[in-house]
Amino acid sequence: MSFKDLLAAGADGAIAIAAPGRAPLDYAALRTLVDRTLASLNALGVGRNDRVAIVLANGPEMATCYLACAAGTTSAPLNPGYRADEFEFYLSDLNAKVLIVEQASTSPAIEVARKLGVRIVDLVADAGAAAGDFRLVAREGGAPRTATLGGYAEPGDVGMVLHTSGTTSRPKIVPLSVANLCASAAHIRGTLQFTATDIGLNIMPLFHIHGLIAGVLAPVSAGSQVFCTPGFNALKFFAWMDEAKPSWYTAVPTMHQAIVQRAKGNADVIARNPLRFLRSSSSSMPPQVIRELEAIFNAPLIESYGMTEATHQMASNPLPPLSRKPGSVGLAAGPEVAIMGENGTLLAAGEIGEIVIRGPNVTAGYENNPQANEEGFLAGWFRTGDQGSQDADGYLSLTGRLKEIINRGGEKVSPREVDEILMDHPAVAQTVCFGMPHPKLGEEVAAVVVLKEGAVATEREIQEFVAKRVADYKVPKKILFMDEIPKGATGKLQRIGLAAKLGLH
Template identity: 60%
Template structure:
C-alpha cells in the first residue's frame, strides 16, 4: 500500500482528468503532479519543508483541493475554516505554531489580520487567467535559506483540531501513512476506479471532504469535481455539468437535496449515480430509504472521525446490503467494543474502539488525553472513540449514543465549554451551561442556559449577538434560556446531558 500522498497519485495515467470545477477545464494527473513539484519548489525556496506547518485558509473549490494535496507533498498542512473570526484564527495559528499562512490573493480578512498581528509569514495563492481547475501559483515576501526535506511516511501530512471535553481543542496530527491508508480504505470500500467521478460539496477544511472525496478519488485515478461549497438550489445544475458517479455528504445536505429532487427528476434520470455516501453524523433510516428510492442507487452510510483520518466503518456497496440505522462493518481498521472504564475488550454494548494504520499516533502535547484515549490490549493499540455501540449478529455496528458531551451539529463538533467561555465574557452573564438541543435535521443544535448578574437586563438576542461577534456562526447558540437558577445534579454540578429534557425543550425542538 502507498504510504504518502505523493505516492497515491504517482502512477495514474497522465492524461486522465483529476480535478474539475464549474465552468473550468480539467486539471490532468500530469498537471497535478507538475503542480506538486512547483509547490514544493516554491515552499522550499521560502525555507519551508516537511518539518514545517503551513495553515491554509481558502474558499471551498478546486484550489483548496489541490492546495491540500500539493502542499502536503512538501510540508505539514493545517486547513482552517474560512468562517472563523479573527480571535479564533489567532488561537489556532498560535496553537499550531504555523510557520506560514496561505491566503487567496487579495484576501485581507480576519485570517490575514490575525496572522499579521502574530508576525506570521503570508503566502499568496493566485490563479492565472484561464487556468485549469485547481492550478495556482504561490508567491510571498519570505526570505529564508532554501529547505529540501521531503515528507516520508512517518511525517505529519495534516493537522486538525478536534473538540474535546475541555474548552481547549485537541491537536490531531495525521501522518502521511494515516492519510494514505484511510484514502485507500475508502477506495476499497467504495470500489472506486478511474471511471468514477465524485462531485464534492463537503467543506475542504474538514476530514470528510479531504479524505473521502478528494484523497480517495485521487488514490483511485478517478476525478473530483469541486463545487464552491454546498447549495441545494444549485446542486442539480452542478450535477448536470459534472456528470458524477457519486457524491458524499452529511445527512443535513442529503435532506436538503431530497427536498428539491422531485423538480429535478430529469437530471437524476440523465445522470445515474453508482451510489451515494453519507458520513459525519447519523443518517436517519427514513432519509436513507428516501435517497435510495429517489436516486435508484445504493446509499452507503459510513462512520468516521478525525482521529481515524476519517473512515472506520462503512455499509457494504452491494445492492441490498446496506442496513438503515447501522454505520456498517469495519472498513480498514480493526474495530472492537471496550469496557467504558477499564482497558479491555468486551462483548455486547460498550465504547467503540479502533486500531489500524489510519489512526493518529496520538494527540499533540496532551499526555493526559493520550493516556485516557489509548490503551494496549489483544496485541494492538486501541483508540477510544467516545461513542457507545454494539455489533449485531451480522457484524454491523450500531451506535447507541456518545459518551462525551460534545454537540454534533450536522457533523460539526462543538465543545460546550468553549461556548461557555465565550458567553461568560458577556458583562451581564453570571452562569452559563451550553448543551445539546435535539434537532430534526441537524441531529443536535447548540443551546445555552444563562443566569444573569443581579440587576442585568440583557435579552436572549443580546447574548446571541455577543456570541456571534466572537465565534463562528455554527457555534452560536440558537436558543438561549435566561433563568433564575440552572438545575443541578445530585453532586451539585450543572449537568449538560439531559438538560434539554429537564427544561422541557425536546418536544418544542422537534416541531
C-alpha cells in the first residue's frame, strides 16, 4: 500500500482535519494539498527518500505537512523545543535536504540550517484558510531543479525517520518505510475499529510516533476526522472536547491523570460528548487511574504498548466485548509478539523474559549502526529491551524495561511494581520509581511522589505503607516530594537517567 491509497479512504466532502476556531479541511482538499506540496518540494529538487526536517508547532498544519512529506519524501519531524546544539546534531545526523518552518518562525533551527547549508522553506498558512491548509515558499532563492524521484513514494521507500531517545548512548536513527507506516496505521485502525464517523481529539505532540501514527495516520486511513489542538493543555481540554465532539482520544498517563483532576468540574461536558473509548500508550498506566477514568467517562480505556522501532503499536487491550486486563498491555495487535529467554529460545506462557516482535510494521534496522542492529535483532526477531510475560490467553504484561530494572545488590526490583503500590496510598496522586546509585549495592530504590491537593504525608509514612506490601529491599530508601513528575519532551516518564537529572549521585 502507498500513501496515495491510504489517503484515498476519506469521502471527498468528509472532514479530514479540524482545529479550534478554524474552518475544517475536507478529504478532497487534503488530497489536493498533498499533491500540491509534493509538486512544490519536487520543484525544489526534493523527492523520494530525501530528508525533510519539519520544525512546526503542534496543530493542523503540522499534521498535514507530515502527511504530505511522508507521502513523497522522507519526513523527519523534530521537537520544536530543541536548543541550537540539539538541532545541529539532528539536522547533521539526518543529512536533511530542507527544513520546513512557519513563516514567522525564529526557531534556532533556522540559523543552524543556514550554517549547515540546509535549505529553509517557509510554511505559509493564509489568513482564513481551512485548518491544515498551507503553501510552501523557499525562504532564500536558488535555482529550481527537478527531484531525482518525484511523485508519491513506493512502499519500500523511507517515509519517516525518527531518533530513539537514548539516555546514555547517542540517539539512533530509525528509518520507517512507507510499508511500515501503512501497516501500523492498518493495525491501529483494526484494533480500535475506526470508521468514517469517528472524531479523534489529538492532544499528543506531533514530533513523536504516538501522536503521528495513532493520532493522525491511523484515523486518516479510515477516512475519519482528526481535531488538532496546539498540544496538551488540561485547562482547555474540556472546551476542546465541547467543540470537537470527539468519539475518542489518545494520551500518555501523565496527561490522563491531569484530565482526571479537572473532570469533576466538567461532568456536563463529558455527558454532552460521550466517548466510544479512551486510549493510553507510551508508558504504563496505574490500574487505579484506569478505573477512575473509566468511571468518569463511562467508556473503556484501551491501554496499548508501542515503540518507535515498531512504528508505534505492538500490543493493545481490545475493545469490548473482549476482556481488558488492567495491568496488562493486551494482546499482540499487529506484529507477532513472543517472550525470549537469554539464550534466544522462545519461552512458554507465564515465563518472564525479553519481549520480541516481528512483522510488517517493524523497522528493517537502525541506520548506519551495525552494532545496534547486531544487538537489536536475533533470529529474525526485534528485541524490544522490555521484560515481560504472556499469560495463557496471550495477554502481555510488562515487568519493566530491562535497563530500568533496579539491581539492588543482586536483588532485582521492578519499578512498575513499586509504582502501583505507591499509587494505592491515599495521599499519592502520581509517582515514578527509579534506581539511584549506591556505593555498596550498585543501585538503591528511589521514588518521586506528587501528593494529592491538600494531602499530607511524610517519607517515613509512605515507606511504612510500602513495607507492608513488599519485601524490605523493594521499599524506596529515598522519596522526593515534588509538584510534578519530571518528564521528557513528549510527556513520557523517563526512569533511566532520572537519578542524575535530580542530582542523586
